[in-house]
Amino acid sequence: MKGKWRFRWMNRRLLFLLPGFAGVMVFYLLPFLEVVRRSFLRSGNRAFVGMDNYNAVFHNAAFVLAVRNTAVYMAVGVPLLMVISLLLAMLLRNLTTKRKFVSAMLLPMAVPAAVMVLVLRILIDRQGAVNGMLAGITEHFASLPVFEGIDYLNSGWAIVIVLCSFLWKNTGYMVILWLAGLSALPKEVEEAARVDGANKWQNWHYIIRPGLSGTTFTIGMLSVLQIFKSYREVWMVAGSYPQENIYFLQHLLQNWYLKLEFDRMAALTVLLSLVLLVVCLCLQKRLEQNGG
């Protein structure tokens, strides 16, 4: 009798989760499983082809390029964003004018991608305003060579532009997160340490850094989320076939989608999800070990 009652009680509680979970099943999990199935089939006659689709992905030159670029972009972009925003948060946290600065830095979040792209094109065109400024500077110093103008989007600079726009858009977001983590640290410990003569470096290394480990994990995760989202701007400013340094996995997926190459796309979808899953699990495990 008691068991039955508890069972019904549990059920009522799970009713909260059910509508959302049903939707997640229908729009995310089940179609994903279908894609896993299709990644082993040929789309025309639905014949089983084993790992053929995966092999086709691995031997695709564009895939190799996109993996390399995406890895470089993420390996540089995520740590850079986290470090810059942490430094700013450390500077900001004792200022009384903190809020005003934070508001100003958050502003790019509200700016539609298309607006940003318009501004970007005026600034970084080969004959754009940034080159104009650089040319102006070189003219002032006669010893410098004549400035030719850099075609940012069609040269190795493209990745730098992409990184800058990613940092521009997300620094404020991450600064807030760091400030939150910092404000959660007990102030008394730091004050006590300062009275005992701890210098800034010791304060950072022994008190602040260990206290931020949980925050670091969350911010890292959200940085990854934001770096994936930055594809939108990249695509809008440089199109489906950009300079080869900024050809990312998302370009590849989108282009295969437009060309209806669903076989390879299914395999790539599965591969990428697996990579993300493994990364998530590893990070979580490490976090648990650190006791964060």
Next chain:
Amino acid sequence: MDVAQIISVKIKKKKKKNSWLATGICFLMAFIICLPLLMIPGGAFMDPAEIRQMLSPVLGAGNGYAIWHFIPIYPTIEHFYRLLIGSPAFYKLFWNTVGMTGAILAGQLIVGLPSAWAFAAFKFRGRDFLFGLYVVLMLLPFQVMLLPQYIVLQKLDLYSNPAAVILPAVFSTFPVFIMYRGFTQIDLEVLEAARLDGAGELQIFLYVGLPLGQMGTRAAMVLSFLEYWNLVEQPMAFLEEQKDWPLSLYLPQLDISQAGFAFAVSVVVLIPALFVFALGQDALEEGITYIGTKK
């Protein structure tokens, strides 16, 4: 003077000494971040001839480099006139965006809030696994979900229907994550007390959970608004007919030769976003705080 006072005086002195350099650096960063945005209002009120003259190098019609006047020399409201009076299509797209964003936010509230509450308030078997799954789903970029969603939308016969953009967004797991973090700020003891007093689970959710966790909810809504107000990839992939498109797909079609007009559209797109941003900034900052701090 007791010890505490001495310490606090010491600390205050230290703060004052540091703040000039820190303020300077922060001001510089904030200024650099805001500078490109200052180009927008100027451009929206600028005479087309002035824009053409400034941007002619970028337009491929001249040597030298583009320049930009932050304050127009020949201000005009021509672009707004053309946009608000002369282009009926604009209104269609504008209301498409409003409808889409509104439907998505409403759906996320209805579906996401109870889900987040279930994760925050109840312990059930498989909870951690399921929540981990939600987090992974939240991190998947749209392009990875492109094929799965295309398949399901085809099956449900929703392709090229506005619901093709709305429904997957409604069940997005990101707002659930943020709302969850807001709810975890509530002491579980409060819930226990309410249960002991005989409140039903629904009552606890409505009268205890929602008010106490509202900052997380509001933060989720602001983030969602900013995200879906500027939706690009989803409508591009799933909406074939231009009449269903949101405003965010109209803007990229404008060539740089129409920069003034594009800036005017930008201002109109930007105003609701800034409005929501200003209204929800407290919630956003506090809500993001919950994400950042683990409890």
